[in-house]
Amino acid sequence: MCLGVPGRVLEIDGLTARVEFFGIEREVRLDIVDEPVAEGDYVLNHVGFAIRRIPEEEVAETLALYDQILAELDREDLMAQDVRSEMGLAGQRSEGEASDG
Amino acid sequence: MAEPAEALAPQRSPLEFRDPERGRALIDAIARWTEDRVDDPVSIMHVCGSHEQAIARFGLRSVLPPGLRVITGPGCPVCVTDAPEIDEAVALAGSGVRILTYGDMLRVPGSYGSLDDARGEGARVEVVYSISKAVERAAERPDEEVVFFATGFETTAVATAAVLLRDLPANFSVLSAHKYIPPVMEIVAEMPETRVEGFLAAGHAASITGWGVFEPFVRRHAVPVTVGGFEPLDLLAGLARLTERIRRDEPVVDNCFPRMVTREGNRRAQEQLWAVFEPAGGVWRGIARVPNGNLRLRDEFARYDARLRFAAEIDGGRVSSSVGRQADECRCGDIMAGISTPRDCRLYGSPCTPATPIGACMVSAEGTCRIWTEYGEHPVLERAAR
Numbered sequence: 001m002c003l004g005v006p007g008r009v010l011e012i013d014g015l016t017a018r019v020e021f022f023g024i025e026r027e028v029r030l031d032i033v034d035e036p037v038a039e040g041d042y043v044l045n046h047v048g049f050a051i052r053r054i055p056e057e058e059v060a061e062t063l064a065l066y067d068q069i070l071a072e073l074d075r076e077d078l079m080a081q082d083v084r085s086e087m088g089l090a091g092q093r094s095e096g097e098a099s100d101g
Numbered sequence: 102m103a104e105p106a107e108a109l110a111p112q113r114s115p116l117e118f119r120d121p122e123r124g125r126a127l128i129d130a131i132a133r134w135t136e137d138r139v140d141d142p143v144s145i146m147h148v149c150g151s152h153e154q155a156i157a158r159f160g161l162r163s164v165l166p167p168g169l170r171v172i173t174g175p176g177c178p179v180c181v182t183d184a185p186e187i188d189e190a191v192a193l194a195g196s197g198v199r200i201l202t203y204g205d206m207l208r209v210p211g212s213y214g215s216l217d218d219a220r221g222e223g224a225r226v227e228v229v230y231s232i233s234k235a236v237e238r239a240a241e242r243p244d245e246e247v248v249f250f251a252t253g254f255e256t257t258a259v260a261t262a263a264v265l266l267r268d269l270p271a272n273f274s275v276l277s278a279h280k281y282i283p284p285v286m287e288i289v290a291e292m293p294e295t296r297v298e299g300f301l302a303a304g305h306a307a308s309i310t311g312w313g314v315f316e317p318f319v320r321r322h323a324v325p326v327t328v329g330g331f332e333p334l335d336l337l338a339g340l341a342r343l344t345e346r347i348r349r350d351e352p353v354v355d356n357c358f359p360r361m362v363t364r365e366g367n368r369r370a371q372e373q374l375w376a377v378f379e380p381a382g383g384v385w386r387g388i389a390r391v392p393n394g395n396l397r398l399r400d401e402f403a404r405y406d407a408r409l410r411f412a413a414e415i416d417g418g419r420v421s422s423s424v425g426r427q428a429d430e431c432r433c434g435d436i437m438a439g440i441s442t443p444r445d446c447r448l449y450g451s452p453c454t455p456a457t458p459i460g461a462c463m464v465s466a467e468g469t470c471r472i473w474t475e476y477g478e479h480p481v482l483e484r485a486a487r
Contacts, residue, residue, distance in 0.1 A: 002151035002176065002256065002467060003331060004305045029233055031263035032370040034308075044308065044361065047203070047253075048231025049260040051367060052308050058360035065332050078466045078475050079154045085204055088230040 003079065004044040005086040006054060006062050009037055017050065019043065021087045022070055045086065120334075127337040128164055134344035135168025142167065144296055145343050146289065146439050148174035148282055149303030150467020151331055157476035159333040169344060172295070172439035175285050176303065178253040179205040179465035180437060181385040186278040187211030190250040192418025193276065193411055194224035199242070200276075201235040202250035203257070204228045205465045208458060216250075232257075232264050232275075239273035248407045252278045255309050258396050259370040262377035265402055274407040279396035281380060282306055283314055288389050290322045295439045297324060299343035304330045304358040309374075311366025315354045323352040330358040377402055386461060387434015431460035436469050443470045450474070 007019040007028070017037065019028040026048070030037055033050040037043055042059045043050035054062050069079045135143050147153065153173055156162060162171065175181050188211040194200045200216065207217045207228060220226040229235050232249050239247035247270075251261045258279040265275065282303070289295055302315060307328045315326040325346035329339025339357040346353060356362055376399075383395025398406045408415065430448055435441035443449040443462070453459040455471055462468035 002149050002178070002254070002303055002305060003154075004256070004308075027233075029260075029263060031266075032259050032367065032373055034367040034369055044305070046256045046305065047260045048233045049263060051256070051259065051305075051370060052361060055360070061360060077158070078472060079151070079158055082151070082154070082466050085230055 003082050003086070004046045004051060005083055006042050006044050006059070006066065009039050009041045009043060012037065012039060017043075019045065019050070021045075022066065024087050024089060026088055047086065048088070124334055124337055127334065127341045128166065130341045131169055131337070131344050132166035134341070134348040135166055138168035142170040143298055143344055143347055144170050144172060144439075145299045145301055145340060145347075146172045146174040146295070146297040147176060147301040147303070147329075148286060148289075149176040149301075149306070150178070150180075150465065150469075150472075151305070152176065152301060152303060152329070152336065153469055153472050154467065154476075155331045155333070155336060157472045159336075161333060161336060165340070169340065171301075171340065172297070173436060173442075173469045174289055174297075174300070174439055175385055175388055175437040176282075177437065177462065177465050177467040177469070178257070178280065179203075179209055180433060180461040180468050181280055181285075181388065182206070182209065182252050182278050182461070183384045183386045184210070184212045185384070186252075187215065188213060189408070189415050190216055190248075190276055190278075191219045192415045193248055193407065194219040194226050195222070195418045196411065196414035197225075198246045198248050198407075198411060198414065199225040199227070199238070200248050200250055201227045201229050201238060203230070203252060205467070206250060206252055208464045209461045210459075210464075232260050236264055236269060236273055239270040243270065243272055246272050246274070246411075248274050248276050248411070250276045250278065254280055254282050254306055255374065256306050258378060259309055259367075259374050262373040263370075265377045265398070265405055266373055269405060274405045274410050275398065276407040277378070277396060277398055279378065280383065280385065280391075280394055281396055283310070283318060284380070284393040285385055285388065285391045286315075286318060287321070288391050288394075289438055290318075290324055292438060292440070297439065298347050299324060300326045301336075301339050301343060302326050302328045304328055304335070304361050307358070307362045307366065309367045309370050311364050311371075312354050312356045312362055313364045314366070319352050319354050325352045325355070327355040328358050328362050330361065385437075387431075388438050431462075433460035433462040433468075433470070436462055443473050446470070 007021040011018040035053040042054040044052040235249040378396035380393035381397040432446040458464040462470040
């Protein structure tokens with residue numbers, strides 16, 4: 001819940017965007033993002049809401065951490081788990097009804 | 102050494118801030134600023150579960166100079182949710198209302214059990230990754246009451262606020278246990294046992310509040326605050342800046358995460374946050390009653406306030422629920438106040454483990470006990486050099 005996840009905006013429909021997170025597509029709300037967002041922009045997301053449009057020159061640095069975390073899928077990794085659950089990928093360890101996006 | 106990240110993303114150039122030489126230079130700088138404090142280490146507190154994850158994952162404690170101690174603060178949103186707040190959700194679930202919440206909340210023990218226990222007894226409890234999904238669930242089931250148990254700090258509270266400002270199904274309401282980080286820093290800064298000399302503030306939360314929110318705090322307590330990111334070098338840069346400020350006795354706010362955080366923060370999110378919520382005093386589990394530390398729905402949103410809509414169910418359900426779980430020895434509160442580490446807890450490791458958690462700090466992926474168990478207390482050195 002503390003670590004947001006960056007994703008690329010594919011399509012915008014009003015206050016809803018389709019955003020791609022490392023190969024996964026999700027709906028994201030644009031109600032509270034700090035700046036106007038266009039298709040192709042990267043946004044930082046928390047619990048299904050974009051909270052910041054990531055300036056273009058900062059995108060590569062921002063993605064690097066996540067690339068590294070998600071590259072290590074073979075390990076039981078809490079950060080990867082958090083990132084996956086932010087992406088709505090049933091990162092939860094419970095047997096709860098996983099949200100399917 | 103092969104870099105898996107680069108292998109996946111060959112188009113990205115090696116980044117300056119991942120440079121091991123720069124990492125070493127930052128560690129050397131920290132060593133210089135703290136060289137005369139080896140016997141009485143400089144004490145810096147972070148207030149973010151993701152910071153603790155990154156520190157443990159990348160093994161930063163094992164490369165930090167002996168004159169610096171990084172202690173954990175109340176940065177795990179699940180952990181600071183108070184038992185009576187869990188009890189309210191458990192009582193509601195027991196009364197037949199459908200409860201939706203974020204994943205980590207399920208197994209956190211209240212006074213009489215967890216939401217997971219309630220589900221085991223037949224209650225309808227579901228995990229969602231976004232409050233938006235909870236609203237969709239309510240719309241799909243107009244004939245039943247759906248309550249979102251809303252937990253977390255400003256990063257999740259803004260999402261709750263945004264949802265409450267839209268047209269909502271009449272059968273949807275929110276049980277808010279949201280908490281706001283800046284006020285708890287005031288409490289922790291004054292705890293004599295903790296003796297924090299500098300705070301590392303959480304980068305993503307600060308992207309909403311802006312780093313300016315810490316300026317009055319710094320003036321009141323004469324303690325420096327630095328906003329830091331989650332990369333190993335972001336963290337080291339934040340710690341180096343703090344040790345320098347502490348050594349020079351310069352209590353100011355620094356922003357070591359400028360790619361995400363500005364001084365004013367996200368105004369649009371702040372406007373919605375404060376349109377929906379007002380600060381109220383509340384208990385942070387194991388720590389203290391924190392003036393203005395909770396976020397309560399404003400009167401204008403009373404019709405969506407599950408605490409009002411289901412006052413009778415919450416009151417009546419509290420004592421009827423399942424078996425109690427004794428956690429008197431749990432040191433979660435002291436750990437979140439920076440007074441203890443998991444090692445100081447008699448329960449840590451046995452019987453309290455991720456599979457059989459006793460305290461909230463072992464339940465949540467952002468809890469210090471869970472993080473230390475997963476990554477070990479002396480994580481691999483080579484990770485930090487990346």
